[in-house]
Amino acid sequence: MTQRIAVIPGDGIGKEVMPEGLRALEAAAARFGIDLTLEHFDFACCDYYAEHGQMLPDDWFEQLKDVDAIFYGAVGWPDTVPDHISLWGSLLQFRRRFDQYVNLRPCKLLPGIKSPLADRKPGDIDFYVVRENTEGEYSSVGGKMFEGTDREVVIQETVMSRHGVDRVLKFAYELAQSRPRKKLTSATKSNGIAITMPWWDERVKAMGANYPDVAVDQFHIDILTANFVMHPDWFDVVVASNLFGDILSDLGPACTGTIGVAPSANINPDGSFPSLFEPVHGSAPDIAGKGIANPIGQIWSAAMMLDHLGQPEAAQAIVDAFEAVLAEGDKSVLTPDVGGNGSTETLGRAIAKRI
């Protein structure tokens, strides 16, 4: 039975790394006998907006809702479309309407990639950030009063629900339980954000009753970011609200030097709608068009997608392949960000060949 994959390159370097993501995906599918059907979509990017005045066609939901997964590049081109319009008109719609309530991102030191932290080596840092991905601080509730005057007041509401928080906590506890260290860290700010966050702490505690074998701790988000830098080895699975998770899942990869290559999975765990897989790096206008973007974020996202589609061996083969190519360190193959003088394509081809 074929698995239908929606392919959406998006903007900027999204269009450049996508072909390499697909090359790796197809190599893994061939090797493991996985039957994939790729369906290409030209919307959810700023070119589409330029032509249609909106990021998505009216029937996007119908077009995408039955695929098995969405493979996304990157979105955003602030020179032509303000970010809050392009993002709320595409990626954030997908996350919400397809109820992709878990955003999962690995933070892992890789061979051949320099970490900005002193004295850390592969194996020292290896954790996941589990981010709530549909509600919380990313709300559309609020507005302005006395607009344009000295008395102007602007309000935006953080909205958390037991339904929304408990399900992501459950996912995080289960992930922690499945890992050797069985450790969960909750990101909070209950000393300052005194309505939502003390309640978040209560939910973490309540859910913990179901997972007595998982060791739980919590840090306020300020000192937690500090600890990512000072003690990244402390962490195994970190669970956080939408905003805190957004921050931690950029900071974590930054600490491992992998922000340019980190993947991200937007997961609907019950499978009622497709999940979405994308690299963490954005559309990167500064290097777009040069053919030098590192494709590993897109390729690693393909691995997460295969894992989600029930193909853990194929996923592992992709991860093994790019780790091996990085460890080899052939400058003519690697992109400039990891010390080489190759291109998006040379690196993508080398990885696909390995697979």
Place this chain on the structure above:
Amino acid sequence: MTQRIAVIPGDGIGKEVMPEGLRALEAAAARFGIDLTLEHFDFACCDYYAEHGQMLPDDWFEQLKDVDAIFYGAVGWPDTVPDHISLWGSLLQFRRRFDQYVNLRPCKLLPGIKSPLADRKPGDIDFYVVRENTEGEYSSVGGKMFEGTDREVVIQETVMSRHGVDRVLKFAYELAQSRPRKKLTSATKSNGIAITMPWWDERVKAMGANYPDVAVDQFHIDILTANFVMHPDWFDVVVASNLFGDILSDLGPACTGTIGVAPSANINPDGSFPSLFEPVHGSAPDIAGKGIANPIGQIWSAAMMLDHLGQPEAAQAIVDAFEAVLAEGDKSVLTPDVGGNGSTETLGRAIAKRI
């Protein structure tokens, strides 16, 4: 004319570092002929709460409103009082009622202090975080509905005002203008937090019209935290909302290895009420009572206080003194966190002697 200083040690290591903060303060006052009157207060700590069921006496505002500055240790003792109660009952009241709308924190690599970042040396990192300190995400507006049921919803509102945002931006632009690099970075998240933050961006731009010689850029908070780790040398003055500033002003000192010694100023720039000076480290229950807490955060806060009181030379003498003692590296003097086997008192005395 004497300057009245309210002295509030607070909880945990606050009580241990305060005597050393005062020792340095008095040494500097003696050397520069500054007339200080110290007034000691036993409230705003969890011991006071244990006795009175509240963190502050009813007339705290009257008692404190006419002093020239408040010198605070640390507050919080979660074993006996939940943090949101101790903090909202003390420090956060002071910030709000005394309209200390600027929270200012230096992030600076110091001699003799190891940074967790690779290949950075003193001089490489030297910037300020300017945090809005009275409104924004730290609001008391919101509540719960369907409490205790599966339908439970919890809401907390972020409230920003033009009055509140413009004044802190003005302070930040002026600080940037006064420094050699004249560079201001705004922390935003206008791609995701789509009501308040695009408006924040507009205010940053509008205020910039008054400071054409200041170069401004902005980053979304997620990638900004990553850049603190990857490119701390990019920053000169960083301005942020209450929550984002809270995060950045812990992360910044963490990157310089100074989280245990960083100071913080809660400033009311128009002087209508006293400003408050405190170390960034909290009450540190884990090391409290051992006499090994590093007193430099409290001492550096004394320097910021003297600067605020119009005594920049005395302030500089304190900074020079602790930098010299750190650079000297005498293990019998330094506390364990900076590689010594001395105590809070040995380090405090050595610095006071230098002054």
